[in-house]
């Protein structure tokens with residue numbers, strides 16, 4: 296399903312991201328080998344290698360490639376680390392994290408998206424990624440703590456459960472901001488049992504982090 300045409304377009308996109316000098320080379324290599332079109336409806340296949348977000352089901356979007364590269368770079372994920380993703384969506388970001396060597400646990404609140412992402416990941420033989428139909432506000436306490444946490448939906452505030460489920464020494468990347476206003480991408484490090492530091496990485500735009508199941 297990955298043809299010559301798609302590979303050419305993908306190479307161009309990755310070259311464009313590389314030229315910016317903002318992204319980790321390992322992340323770019325993974326993205327260069329991952330068919331993004333496989334995560335989109337066929338009507339979007341010819342657009343899949345534009346640096347744009349596109350609609351998926353349930354009025355959600357697959358993140359822009361430059362955003363995926365940015366979040367994945369800032370996450371500083373190392374092989375075998377446990378990473379919790381909030382907002383499976385199409386499954387593309389989860390696939391990137393898995394190919395970087397992470398043990399990925401991903402949560403989605405919409406059942407149709409959860410189902411479809413599992414199928415897509417299976418087709419790509421990425422079925423070691425564990426997909427859960429859950430409200431990300433509660434994290435995934437039974438398998439906590441996590442070395443890394445990545446949210447791909449914008450929250451009004453950092454959910455306390457996610458802070459608690461981060462390992463001491465761990466990193467969380469999460470967009471935060473009031474609904475309808477510009478969000479800020481935060482990099483949170485847990486420095487001790489009761490201490491966290493916060494760094495603002497820049498402005499961003501994500502679909503809202505919603506309460507409860509869809």
Ligand code: SAH
Nearest residue numbers: 357382384385387388404431447448504505
């Ligand atoms: N990472 C995705 C981006 C999807 S957009 C990708 O690569 O395609 C963000 C996703 O977060 C949406 O699918 C949305 O349904 C989901 N989401 C929003 N709030 C959530 C919550 N509380 N718990 C779980 N998922 C949530």
